[in-house]
Amino acid sequence: MKVDLFDFDLPQDLIALRPARPRDAARMLVVDGDAPFADRTVMDLPGMLRPGDVLVFNDTRVIPAQLEGRRGEARIGATLHKRIDLRRWQAFIRNAKRLKTGQQIEFPAGVTAIAETRHEDGSWTLAFAGEEPVEVLLERAGRMPLPPYIAGKRATDEQDKADYQTMFAREDGAVAAPTAALHFTDRLLAALDERGVRRETLTLHVGAGTFLPVKAEDTDDHRMHAEFGRIDAETAERLNAARASGGRLIAVGTTVLRLLESAADPDGTIQPFADDTSIFITPGYAFRAVDGLMTNFHLPKSTLMMLVSALMGRERMQAVYAHAIENGYRFYSYGDSSLLLPQENA
Template sequence: MTDRTADYDFDLPQESIAQSPARPRDSARLLDVAEAGLIDRTMREFPDLLRPGDLLVANDTAVIRAQLHALRGEAKIGVTLDRILPDGSWHALIRNARRLRVGDRLTFPGARAEDVADVLELEDGGGATLRFSAEGDAFDAFLQAAGALALPPYIHRPAGPTSEDERDYTTIFSAHKGAVAAPTAGLHFTPDLLQRIDAAGIERRTLTLHVGAGTFLPVRAETLTGHKMHAERGVVTAETADAINAARARGGRVVAVGTTTLRLLESAVDEQGVVRPFDGETSIFITPGFTFRAVDMLLTNFHLPRSTLFMLVSAFAGTARMRGAYAHAVREGYRFYSYGDACLLRREDNQ
């Protein structure tokens, strides 16, 4: 185990970064990081790698149009919504935050005149707490009129997100609005793939983790212990918790679709390995040396160098194993990041 951020760096050619998803979605490539070695597959083979009694858990969050252009008088202010807070206000990341003061009121081009936001709190580093005048369905309509998808910066859209992005950046599991970024492992699933999973006797459940704007922030600290993880809001229902515990009791494997699903499950599990219902925020930071108690297998995309997610997969499957898998993926032309291909990992102590 190493605490140096630089030890989680690797070279990635620019051409490896996917700018659009595979079509159809389940034609994406799948690197099976198996005990016997690395096996090149496609997502259509994914159901064949599961077995009756396993439980597949996916994140059913839905992406909102979180990117907003605001005005304070004549001053232009960039707003990226991060997460809703318990009192209904929003934590946001602000560009041109130096132009704001607590008590300022923001207006939004493209929205109704009555759709405004008040600045409740400002933080060092560009964070802010905002209270919007619109709530519920009116807030959804406001975002539809004034907002845009906050696509990751490595997806190049000089003119902004397209109508195709609106469809491509939505998973088949989407049900509960609140995420800034898509849980991208879920982008590979199609109705046909889910039907095959069901027919194979694999149970399915969902949970909700609203992915925040902090997911795009790099690790700037020189050490992992020096990095402060962003908080995200999540819900594990009693029904999902019971299904997971039953699967483990019968010898089935818990298969997490994406790092967001894994992070929430590992936030909800107790020291005895029992998953409890969960409704709150988690800022869990998973690094090598972490003891996994809830998840046995992980389906995930390929992540950024020096990112908390590459640290997570290194903790889950082993740092040396993941370095070898990523080097293979680069050599073999796998597509990286949100619109890229997938890999299937097994927990290192389950190899």
């Protein structure tokens, strides 16, 4: 399909630079099958779901994966996006033309790395000196990797350390937050519990590739980035049992949806999973494991706009986004939410 089919015009003042306060006060646009759109708030979520439904969350934790350093007199920026092993990470490099294989980059707090290998996508493998895990080094020398559409408008600050982390964050390794879950609070979870809505967690370490623009003119020519995900056997068993008993699996975020679909058999059975996934979901995809999606509003012509169009239909999502823009919904990572429930048995 032509990438231009997923384009739309977004007023710049609708890009959220800070989250709602409190988090569960964010607006939520409910799209339930072919029913009229419903303008709600995130605190209304329990009433939109049924007892026995399962919300599935991503427990990845964002690490301070953005580094500013020097190679001689040249300033070098690095955004780590995929762990290779204890000492080596793949990174997108700013000012990469000033960097050659084997050269050393000096970062703050005595952190150094060698530019080991350049990859086809322009990223590099950086090998960090010392014996400490790179995640420990980042706590000293790194900063939170805010998305470019926020970082381009304001500086990162101390508040982002809390704001850009979900309440479910447990497993270090993401360089972008699973932002759909940023809206959740203790009081919202209590209301969901009272409603009889269950919850499960899995892990997908979101990479910086999630922000890469689709440069191809046709979706068939786009190469999706890979991210590591894990679903343990016990979680897979509970998810399958919930669905077998009539509960719906509602993915909280596109990362969760992509991992569940990667782990599912053709009949929808979710298998244990521990591997990279580069699944690319576009209209025409037959969903196996997911019955709904809670997600923020995405960038024009992005792989995530294609994913939600696959779930709900491209024309339907164009109408959803037109409604959101007309009614002043806030967009992107710190923005408002949507609850997308496809027509059942469609």
